[in-house]
Amino acid sequence: MSEVLVLVDHVEGAVRKPTYELLAIAKRLGEPSAVFIGPADKAQEATEKLTAYGAEKIYVVDDSEIRGYLVAPKAETLQQLVQQASPAAVLIPSTSEGKEIGARLAIKTESGLITDAVDVQSDGGVPVTTQSVFAGSWTTRSKVTQGTPIITVKPNSAEPEQTAGAGAVENFAPTISDAAKLAKVVASQPRQASGRPELTEAAIVVSGGRGTGGDFAPIEGLADALGAAVGASRAAVDSGWMPHSFQVGQTGKTVSPQLYVANGISGAIQHRAGMQTSKTIIAVNKDEEAPIFELVDFGVVGDLHAILPAATEEITKRKG
Amino acid sequence: MNIVVCVKHVPDATADRRFESDNTVDRVGVDGLLSELDEYAVEQALQLKEKSEDPASTTVTALCVGPEKAVDAVRKALQMGCDQGIHVSDEAVAGSDYIATSLVLAKAVEKAGEETPVDLVMCGMASTDASGSVVPAMLAERMGLPQVTLASVVETQGDQVRVKRDGDTSTEVIGATMPLVLSVTDQTGEARYPSFKGIMAAKKKPMQTWSLADIGVDPSLVGLSVAWSEVDETTERPPRSQGEIVKDEDGSGAPALAGFLASKKFI
Ligand SMILES: Cc1cc2nc3c(=O)[nH]c(=O)nc-3n(C[C@H](O)[C@H](O)[C@H](O)COP(=O)(O)OP(=O)(O)OC[C@H]3O[C@@H](n4cnc5c(N)ncnc54)[C@H](O)[C@@H]3O)c2cc1C
Numbered sequence: 001m002s003e004v005l006v007l008v009d010h011v012e013g014a015v016r017k018p019t020y021e022l023l024a025i026a027k028r029l030g031e032p033s034a035v036f037i038g039p040a041d042k043a044q045e046a047t048e049k050l051t052a053y054g055a056e057k058i059y060v061v062d063d064s065e066i067r068g069y070l071v072a073p074k075a076e077t078l079q080q081l082v083q084q085a086s087p088a089a090v091l092i093p094s095t096s097e098g099k100e101i102g103a104r105l106a107i108k109t110e111s112g113l114i115t116d117a118v119d120v121q122s123d124g125g126v127p128v129t130t131q132s133v134f135a136g137s138w139t140t141r142s143k144v145t146q147g148t149p150i151i152t153v154k155p156n157s158a159e160p161e162q163t164a165g166a167g168a169v170e171n172f173a174p175t176i177s178d179a180a181k182l183a184k185v186v187a188s189q190p191r192q193a194s195g196r197p198e199l200t201e202a203a204i205v206v207s208g209g210r211g212t213g214g215d216f217a218p219i220e221g222l223a224d225a226l227g228a229a230v231g232a233s234r235a236a237v238d239s240g241w242m243p244h245s246f247q248v249g250q251t252g253k254t255v256s257p258q259l260y261v262a263n264g265i266s267g268a269i270q271h272r273a274g275m276q277t278s279k280t281i282i283a284v285n286k287d288e289e290a291p292i293f294e295l296v297d298f299g300v301v302g303d304l305h306a307i308l309p310a311a312t313e314e315i316t317k318r319k320g
Numbered sequence: 321m322n323i324v325v326c327v328k329h330v331p332d333a334t335a336d337r338r339f340e341s342d343n344t345v346d347r348v349g350v351d352g353l354l355s356e357l358d359e360y361a362v363e364q365a366l367q368l369k370e371k372s373e374d375p376a377s378t379t380v381t382a383l384c385v386g387p388e389k390a391v392d393a394v395r396k397a398l399q400m401g402c403d404q405g406i407h408v409s410d411e412a413v414a415g416s417d418y419i420a421t422s423l424v425l426a427k428a429v430e431k432a433g434e435e436t437p438v439d440l441v442m443c444g445m446a447s448t449d450a451s452g453s454v455v456p457a458m459l460a461e462r463m464g465l466p467q468v469t470l471a472s473v474v475e476t477q478g479d480q481v482r483v484k485r486d487g488d489t490s491t492e493v494i495g496a497t498m499p500l501v502l503s504v505t506d507q508t509g510e511a512r513y514p515s516f517k518g519i520m521a522a523k524k525k526p527m528q529t530w531s532l533a534d535i536g537v538d539p540s541l542v543g544l545s546v547a548w549s550e551v552d553e554t555t556e557r558p559p560r561s562q563g564e565i566v567k568d569e570d571g572s573g574a575p576a577l578a579g580f581l582a583s584k585k586f587i
């Protein structure tokens with residue numbers, strides 16, 4: 001069976017959940033080979049996890065020479081691995097970085113690229129992808145017809161499978177061109193962790209919009225009672241109430257949780273684009289004409305400042 | 321400075337977007353416009369020109385690849401203040417994927433820089449129809465240029481470019497030397513509206529239409545039939561049916577909400 005390369009998404013060796021989802025998808029297509037590009041001293045921590053989630057092989061690429069040079073060196077690394085392994089497909093987490101790596105890899109290897117898949121199935125070993133397009137109003141099915149299928153996959157597209165693979169570690173030293181080192185991170189400020197689930201991975205997302213008037217306490221209170229991530233509309237981000245990394249929508253994150261609760265958000269098409277495929281949608285809005293109500297499974301017309309704290313209290317009580 | 325801004329003509333996101341029977345985007349039956357996200361790139365290009373020491377020596381060219389109607393995107397960019405426009409239009413391009421689109425764009429930029437080399441190729445963060453956010457990276461790859469993407473703040477000094485970028489786990493400053501490919505987000509600040517004067521002036525601005533032959537692209541390398549990926553099926557999602565809507569009266573909203581959450585096993 002052919003290898004299927006999975007590019008590992010991690011923060012300083014801590015593997016992020018979408019990578020495990022990709023390993024599960026890779027198993028449908030062939031033998032999962034994880035590609036870990038990161039600090040050598042963090043590799044062990046990562047390889048143990050990757051093995052536990054089904055990696056048969058793990059290519060470890062020490063990134064000490066290429067750290068800070070953005071996506072170009074990673075694309076060159078993958079190109080060389082594709083040449084060596086002739087994989088059945090390359091799966092990459094659909095982050096902005098992942099998509100750019102995929103883009104460059106596609107040109108380098110003369111291969112077709114599919115971005116933002118929400119499902120990948122095998123049709124006799126050929127990956128068939130599902131995508132959600134036009135703000136979630138259409139679904140498409142696609143496949144790559146030339147070269148090595150390169151597919152970027154959205155979070156929550158598969159269940160991670162905790163079945164150990166062989167986890168054979170192979171150190172890989174790519175040759176990186178000088179041309180790949182022309183753009184560089186000159187300063188970086190890590191974001192403070194909120195302690196809440198990652199927005200794109202969370203099972204429940206509670207969002208606030210302009211209707212919060214800048215007070216996100218009721219949103220955060222409800223989120224914590226539900227174990228949810230916090231999101232925001234662009235109006236809330238543009239007002240400076242929340243950082244951009246919390247924005248849900250066309251130019252923010254796309255989320256597809258089990259439950260999305262929109263509070264004080266009108267439901268503009270650009271916001272819908274980021275949440276329309278959520279399984280269950282709830283809205284709290286004082287305007288019964290707000291378009292967000294067209295999408296909801298349950299809606300409350302009223303003032304979020306009164307409803308959310310009371311609901312939070314009720315939930316905490318019920319949970320005992 | 322010589323700046324080329326890549327602007328895409330897309331179906332209006334607020335209209336009913338749909339696919340044709342061959343699974344390509346319907347670009348005729350739905351009103352099109354300059355992709356809103358590319359307006360931010362035009363705005364940043366114009367600001368770079370205005371802020372430069374000698375604005376008259378900076379040229380901003382709007383470049384669009386697309387069918388006949390797509391010339392409207394270039395026109396809008398000219399109305400906003402770009403100096404000249406290039407529309408690459410050729411029947412063979414129809415149905416192209418990212419791969420072919422980036423090839424055509426790269427060759428067009430090359431030609432645009434024949435006399436004065438291009439310093440900056442600017443793009444939006446994503447097209448609002450395909451929303452791949454991949455064309456800028458492909459352009460950089462094809463042209464052998466550094467890529468600086470998803471900038472929320474752009475600064476230049478001489479041939480040095482510094483941008484701020486908000487990542488998931490950190491905020492970064494990225495530096496590179498021109499020439500390069502730069503994409504900007506909608507966090508860069510509102511794009512200007514064309515003024516009446518701008519609309520009148522646009523009519524007299526130089527506008528070129530190029531075919532594939534003009535830019536030296538073999539037509540057999542582009543278009544739907546040779547795309548490296550294919551869309552086999554497109555289906556419209558059934559609209560979500562509206563669920564129960566209750567009014568919050570005398571505090572009835574909160575228990576109703578909690579009750580719904582419990583009924584769905586979220587608590
Ligand atoms: C190119 C482009 C990209 C965009 N990308 C995004 C994106 O990624 N994400 C995004 O969200 N938007 C995006 N937008 C903006 C989008 O069009 C809307 O402007 C935005 O989503 C509105 O945010 P909002 O719903 O919070 O504010 P509003 O539309 O102002 O709605 C506020 C709502 O709060 C309600 N309200 C007020 N007070 C209360 C109260 N006390 N209790 C309950 N309800 C109350 C009001 O009835 C209203 O419905 C984009 C726009 C463009 C042009």
Ligand SMILES: Nc1ncnc2c1ncn2[C@@H]1O[C@H](COP(=O)(O)O)[C@@H](O)[C@H]1O
Binds near residue numbers: 328383384386418453
């Ligand atoms: N057909 C096109 N003509 C001009 N520019 C384009 C075209 N397609 C994509 N672009 C540019 O590439 C950016 C990203 O597009 P995409 O990768 O399709 O999301 C857009 O914001 C445009 O700046």
